[in-house]
Amino acid sequence: MATPQRPIGSGFGARTTAREACAGVDLRGRVAIVTGGYSGLGLETTRALAEAGATVIVPARTPEKARAALAGLANVEQETLDLADPASIDAFAERFLASGRPLHILINNAAIMAAPLMRDARGYEAQFATNHLGHFHLAARLWPALAKANGARVVSLSSIGHRRAPVNLEDPSFERGAYDKWESYGRAKSANALFAVGLDKRGAPHNVRAFAVHPGGIMTDLQRFMPEEEKRAMGWIDEHGRVNDRFKTPEQGAATSVWCAVSPQLAGMGGVYCEDCDVAQAVPADAQTWSGVRPWAIDPDTADRLWALSERMTGVRFEP
Numbered sequence: 001m002a003t004p005q006r007p008i009g010s011g012f013g014a015r016t017t018a019r020e021a022c023a024g025v026d027l028r029g030r031v032a033i034v035t036g037g038y039s040g041l042g043l044e045t046t047r048a049l050a051e052a053g054a055t056v057i058v059p060a061r062t063p064e065k066a067r068a069a070l071a072g073l074a075n076v077e078q079e080t081l082d083l084a085d086p087a088s089i090d091a092f093a094e095r096f097l098a099s100g101r102p103l104h105i106l107i108n109n110a111a112i113m114a115a116p117l118m119r120d121a122r123g124y125e126a127q128f129a130t131n132h133l134g135h136f137h138l139a140a141r142l143w144p145a146l147a148k149a150n151g152a153r154v155v156s157l158s159s160i161g162h163r164r165a166p167v168n169l170e171d172p173s174f175e176r177g178a179y180d181k182w183e184s185y186g187r188a189k190s191a192n193a194l195f196a197v198g199l200d201k202r203g204a205p206h207n208v209r210a211f212a213v214h215p216g217g218i219m220t221d222l223q224r225f226m227p228e229e230e231k232r233a234m235g236w237i238d239e240h241g242r243v244n245d246r247f248k249t250p251e252q253g254a255a256t257s258v259w260c261a262v263s264p265q266l267a268g269m270g271g272v273y274c275e276d277c278d279v280a281q282a283v284p285a286d287a288q289t290w291s292g293v294r295p296w297a298i299d300p301d302t303a304d305r306l307w308a309l310s311e312r313m314t315g316v317r318f319e320p
Contacts, residue, residue: 003269005282005298010265012277014216018048018254021277025262028053031101031149032261033142035059035083035135036110038066041215044254045107049261050075054105059092083110083134084120086314093141103145105261107155108135108192117179124313125173127184132191136310139199140318147206147320154203154210155260156196158273158297162189162214166296169309191306193273193297198307200271201300202320209270211260212297214280216248273298 012021027049037046037058050056050073059081060066070076079095082088096103111131118126124133139146139154146152164186171177174184196212203210259277260266272279273293283292296302311317 002300003272003279005272005279005293007278007281008265010259010263010278012255012259014248014276015252016255016259016277017249017251018044018258019051019251021255021259022048022052022262025052025264027262030054030104031057032105032107033057033059033096033103034107034109035081035138037107038069038078041250041253041257042107042109043069044250045109045257046070046076047073048254048258049105052262057096081138083130083138084126086122086137089134089137090141093138096142097145101145102149102152103142104149104152105155106139106142106146106152107157107257107261108139108195109155109157109257110135111157111188113161113185114181115184116181117174119173122313123173125179125184127181127188128172128191131188132195133310133314135192136195136318137314137316139195140314140316143318143320146203146208150207152203152208153261153266153270154196154199154208155257156192156199156210156212157257158192158196158212158214159185159189160214160275160290161185162193162297163294165190166294167191167194167302167306169302169305172309172313190294190297193293194299194303194306195310196273197271197298197300197303201303202318204270206320208320209266211266211270212273212293213256213260214273214275214293215253215256216276 032049032054034046036042046056055075057077059079061082066078081092120129165183167187167190193212196210199210256277281292
């Protein structure tokens, strides 16, 4: 039975930290992969899981940057991965599968936001290709290790940015319509949420559950494509560069990812969009709130159609 899209009263909140979200959880013997786990909230996610005893593998497109960020962290292994390069995804997955280890936690954290129009080697628009297609491809290739874990969880980083646009299944790469960086981001984040719906449907019979996460607003390297004047105009920073108080710290931003990955409160659940360390409330399409999940990001029929499109675009069939 599908998990209801409504809060469960977790007892946590917007200012919960990643360490608090996994307090008392023993992850010794567990293996996790965190994409983008060497920067911003990804680094805090890595740190919290590793401190709880998990072996955390951090695949990076920029190994030198990752090496410096991860220096001194116990239980952390560094790998190489470029989510925009299908060959790189295949090679990383093959190396992991060859190790024979089960994969208990996969956190699809890496992302780009509000980027100018860029395309990958296949001609696909970069935000959709990196944020969604790359992670879809990765999860499909890692499926044998997820199934082997007997209780794996996959966490897909979405965003309140999903409210900007539903997925466009007819023109996913802006080949016909005019490109807009925020519409593109909204489409990709809606796709990330729908991926959790689709994966949970297919994974639940194998005890693999999936969750989508809105981490909250956090000022990190994710905003690297945004000029300072745009951040000021949006109220994210003031004229002195100070970050708006409503933004979370990276430690707080990582909390919901960690909670979805390890919390016993979510046992037997999946396929839901979460925020502030709880299941989010489903809200109408025209809701003006800064919280909740819009209907197009959790619709099972749209999730199935996106799944079929993703298989065609990546050439990767997902066969549990």
